[in-house]
Amino acid sequence: MIIDYRSDTVTRPTAGMRDAMFRAPLGDDVFGEDPTVNELEEKAAALFGLEAALFCPSGTMTNQIAIRCHTQPGDEVICDVNSHIYQYEGGGIASNSGASVAILEGDRGRITAEQVSAAIQPDDVHRPISRLVSLENTCNRGGGSCYDWSQIQRIKQTCLEKGLSLHLDGARLFNALVFNKEDPKNYGKTFDSISICLSKGLGAPVGSLLIGNKHFIKKSRRIRKVFGGGMRQAGMLAAAGLYALEHHVDRLEEDHRHASIIAHCLSLKSFVKEVLPVETNIIVAELTPDMPPTTLVEKWKKNGILIFAISPTRIRMVTHLDISPSMVDHTLQIIENI
Numbered sequence: 001m002i003i004d005y006r007s008d009t010v011t012r013p014t015a016g017m018r019d020a021m022f023r024a025p026l027g028d029d030v031f032g033e034d035p036t037v038n039e040l041e042e043k044a045a046a047l048f049g050l051e052a053a054l055f056c057p058s059g060t061m062t063n064q065i066a067i068r069c070h071t072q073p074g075d076e077v078i079c080d081v082n083s084h085i086y087q088y089e090g091g092g093i094a095s096n097s098g099a100s101v102a103i104l105e106g107d108r109g110r111i112t113a114e115q116v117s118a119a120i121q122p123d124d125v126h127r128p129i130s131r132l133v134s135l136e137n138t139c140n141r142g143g144g145s146c147y148d149w150s151q152i153q154r155i156k157q158t159c160l161e162k163g164l165s166l167h168l169d170g171a172r173l174f175n176a177l178v179f180n181k182e183d184p185k186n187y188g189k190t191f192d193s194i195s196i197c198l199s200k201g202l203g204a205p206v207g208s209l210l211i212g213n214k215h216f217i218k219k220s221r222r223i224r225k226v227f228g229g230g231m232r233q234a235g236m237l238a239a240a241g242l243y244a245l246e247h248h249v250d251r252l253e254e255d256h257r258h259a260s261i262i263a264h265c266l267s268l269k270s271f272v273k274e275v276l277p278v279e280t281n282i283i284v285a286e287l288t289p290d291m292p293p294t295t296l297v298e299k300w301k302k303n304g305i306l307i308f309a310i311s312p313t314r315i316r317m318v319t320h321l322d323i324s325p326s327m328v329d330h331t332l333q334i335i336e337n338i
């Protein structure tokens, strides 16, 4: 048995999801004629109380489209140093949008309104123009940490005062919504654009959504075409997303429970220096110098457990739809025995 904690992207579509994909009514989405894509976009927009949404192949694409939409070349994007948009999107902020980045040192991926204020450039020809703030919730490299709603509101206030747009990389927003029992409509009211991933905790094989007002999504649709992201009978994929939104949101609590059980077990081991606080489905552990992450990865791999080394001192484990309670029990036994 292989138990794969490398990412929540490793899930396979369930039987129910495959059935929904197989049955989906289809059309050419570049012509706006795929009924299933249209249904997914409408459903996602309504969920956040926003006007429109755009179905894209990946969360990298939804983020990059949003950045391109909000900025002009020479503008600056403000974000945490560990943000996915900065760390893991191939330098896309520069290559797709010609924008520069002001990186902030947040607390496990979370920045504050004071940090944002301090990073805003003065009106000076020498400087880039601060244009966009991008937040990530939950924070991937922050170990699945969630923002406090009050901090988001304070950042929004700063953006309003300074005329900046506010984007949310919500690849794992549903984990935060479930953890904090928050209403997605509040997010819709606060952010100028929201990106969500269907292919992470929600368990769809492919797909992300960019959500915003009509004007923003119209502009985004054009950029998606330029980026090569216009898809044809994409309803087969959208059907998986619809199924995921209907069946796989509430169950995220189970992933969070599994993560906290594993984190507790890990924290008792002598080779673990510290486990970052676990709020959602990501466990990040700092190891002691006598246990390099790559050594632990190899040891566990021999026992059928796959994890990632994310730095020279840290490992990451992610729980998801394809991790069952019995797999967690088995994992605890392996951890006990190492």
Ligand SMILES: *Cc1c(COP(=O)(O)O)cnc(C)c1O
Pocket: 057, 058, 059, 060, 061, 063, 084, 085, 136, 139, 140, 169, 171, 172, 197, 200, 208
């Ligand atoms: C996974 C992820 C994305 C998008 O990744 P894709 O693999 O391009 O879908 C964006 N932001 C965060 C925080 C992520 O974890």
